[in-house]
Amino acid sequence: MLKGKKIILGITGSIAAYKACYIIRGLIKKGAEVQVVITPAGKEFITPITLSALTSKPVISDFFGQRDGSWNSHVDLGLWADAVVIAPATASTIGKMANGIADNMLITTYLSAKAPVFVAPAMDLDMYAHPSTHANLDKLRSYGNYIIEPGSGFLASHLVGKGRMEEPENIIQVLEDYFSQSGDLAGKNVMITAGPTFEKIDPVRFIGNYSSGKMGFALAEECASRGANVYLISGPVSLKTHNNKIQRFDIESASEMAEKAMELFPKSDIAILCAAVADFTPLTKSSSKIKREKDNLNIELKPTQDIAAYLGSIKKTNQRMIGFALETNNEFDNATAKLNRKNLDFIVLNSLNEEGAGFQHETNKITIIDKKGSTHFDLKSKSEVAKDIIDYLINSQA
Numbered sequence: 001m002l003k004g005k006k007i008i009l010g011i012t013g014s015i016a017a018y019k020a021c022y023i024i025r026g027l028i029k030k031g032a033e034v035q036v037v038i039t040p041a042g043k044e045f046i047t048p049i050t051l052s053a054l055t056s057k058p059v060i061s062d063f064f065g066q067r068d069g070s071w072n073s074h075v076d077l078g079l080w081a082d083a084v085v086i087a088p089a090t091a092s093t094i095g096k097m098a099n100g101i102a103d104n105m106l107i108t109t110y111l112s113a114k115a116p117v118f119v120a121p122a123m124d125l126d127m128y129a130h131p132s133t134h135a136n137l138d139k140l141r142s143y144g145n146y147i148i149e150p151g152s153g154f155l156a157s158h159l160v161g162k163g164r165m166e167e168p169e170n171i172i173q174v175l176e177d178y179f180s181q182s183g184d185l186a187g188k189n190v191m192i193t194a195g196p197t198f199e200k201i202d203p204v205r206f207i208g209n210y211s212s213g214k215m216g217f218a219l220a221e222e223c224a225s226r227g228a229n230v231y232l233i234s235g236p237v238s239l240k241t242h243n244n245k246i247q248r249f250d251i252e253s254a255s256e257m258a259e260k261a262m263e264l265f266p267k268s269d270i271a272i273l274c275a276a277v278a279d280f281t282p283l284t285k286s287s288s289k290i291k292r293e294k295d296n297l298n299i300e301l302k303p304t305q306d307i308a309a310y311l312g313s314i315k316k317t318n319q320r321m322i323g324f325a326l327e328t329n330n331e332f333d334n335a336t337a338k339l340n341r342k343n344l345d346f347i348v349l350n351s352l353n354e355e356g357a358g359f360q361h362e363t364n365k366i367t368i369i370d371k372k373g374s375t376h377f378d379l380k381s382k383s384e385v386a387k388d389i390i391d392y393l394i395n396s397q398a
Contacts, residue, residue, distance in 0.1 A: 002172070002180035003031030006078060008113070010086035010106045011051070012093040013041025014165070015156045016122040020046065022168035022174050023087060024054045028226070030172065035060065035077070038104045039093065063105055072105060078112030088111070088165045089123030091133050097145075098136035116178065120148040120171055125161030139150045146246070148174055172292055173244065176225065180245065183227030190228040191268040192220050193261060193275035193307070195235030197254045197344060201299060202286035206208060210359035211276035213237035215324075218386035220246050226390065231264045232256055235275055254278050254304035265319075270393070272322045273308050274348075276359075312343030320393065323347045326359075335369055346370035348389060349356050354379070368392050 007082055007286075011020045020036075027034050036051045036059045048059035084108070085193050085230045086093065095108070097119070102108045110117060119140060125131060128150060137147055147282035148171055152162045180186065194216020198206040217239045220232045224243035232241065232248045235257065241248055249264075251257045265271055280301035290297065308323050315321055323344040328351070335349040349367045350357045357365040357380050365379040368389070377388050 001177050001183060001227075002005065002027060004031045005082045005175075005179065006080055007034050007175070008034050008081045008084045008109065008115075009034055009036050009111070010036040010084065010088045010093075011036060011042040012086065012088055012106070014088035014090050014122045015043035015045060016088035016165040017042055019165060019168050020087065021050065021054060022285060023085070023171055026172045027175075028055070030176070035080070037061070037077070037109050039104050039106050041090075041092075042148070063107055063108075074105060074108040074112045077109045078114055081113060081115045083115050083178070083207045083292060084110060084113045084117045085120070085175070086117070087120035087171055087173065089119045090119075091123045091127045091130075092137075094119065094121060094133065094136045094185065098139040100368050102246050113247070115146045115166075116330070117267060118148055118171070118174060118178075119145055121150050121163070122165035123163050124155055125159055125163045128163040129161075146174070146178070148389045176243070177245075178223060180227040183225070185223055185270075185390070186227030187270045188223075188228045188356065189231065189267055189397075190223045190234070190270045190272065191231045191261065191264045192216055192223070192272045192276070193233045193257060194220065195237040196276050197257055197278045197304075198252050199254065199278045199281035199304075201282050202288065202290045204289050207278060207281070207301075209235075209276045209278065211235070211237075212359060213239050214362070214382050215364060215385070216272075216274035217241065218382040219274060219389065222383070222386040222390050223270075223272075228270075231268065233260050233264070233275070254281060256305075258305045258307045258310070261307050261311065265314075268319065270320045270322070271311060272389075273311070273326050276326065278304055292297075301302055306342075308338075308342040308344070315343055320345045320397070322393065325349045326352065328352050332369070332374070339369055339371075346392070370396070 011017050024034050034055045038061050051059045060072050060097030096107050130307045148166050151164045153164045196209045196211040198208045200206050224230045224245035230246040232246050249260050282302050283300040283302045321344050325338050327334050331351045335347050339347040347369050354365045356363045364382050364385045366377050368375045
């Protein structure tokens, strides 16, 4: 949600100013454009050269250049920004913001800003606890600003208490959460299955497949970044989720995945069935390790429940359901048959015959098939493929 966003980062005179470097790096990694506006006191804690190197932009501190008379327009800055983040925000700056004391470039920019403003206080515990500080913060809230509460811990004064500026990654998450509220999946519940299932033979062996879960996890992150509440049902994988809108449920077997999917599907607006669910499971499972014998070992298998077919049979008219088909032959015909048989809105086809597609790869090459026809996509990273799939979902609803 931060890609392409224009962020003003205001830095004030606090020892926590060094954390601004991590905020800048995190925002830029997310695709944001960052303009630093720093107070004179802030420059005593961190140099504009450091900040300029990180943002690839000149740092703004003064109203005009002393030597050439060049002018920095706080009005233009206020119109340019999609968000203003003041981190760290000292007690002095918070007081000036609350009372309109526009004696530096940062405060005049704040007063001119049309975008949402986020304030991350940083000060010693007694300063933070002072009634004037809380009165000023209450004023800022009443003006519509967002206060990112400080944390508790060991402070620069060597005291322990509340006043530590919130950590950079959490500040960035606050911004992501804010922008995701206006995303095109805001308020939607999306259920996603991902990864393989393991079907036990005995306590140490199982039937499984090579699915890494990367495609399903990329879809979960993409949906969450667009404002959705995501229920991610994951088979055994080593991947981690990042967005706090993702609620993860770890399972092992096809039966466990089916049970959890049946529980979550009725309260989901969208279901994306990306998991590589085993089609068969051992009829009986040995309670102890099966020892090697001279004779061949025969394992009788029974079909697992077809999760997609069952959910398709109970799908309501206001629910959307997307399936996946990984094929090795007759790809298009097999995927189209699955689309119709399981009552899917569309199906994502990828073939093991395509180089760089399928299990374990960082990339994928897909074809989306629905009842109107098919759309082919080039080989892309799985995060980009996830964006294509969700774009298709959104546009097909329009």
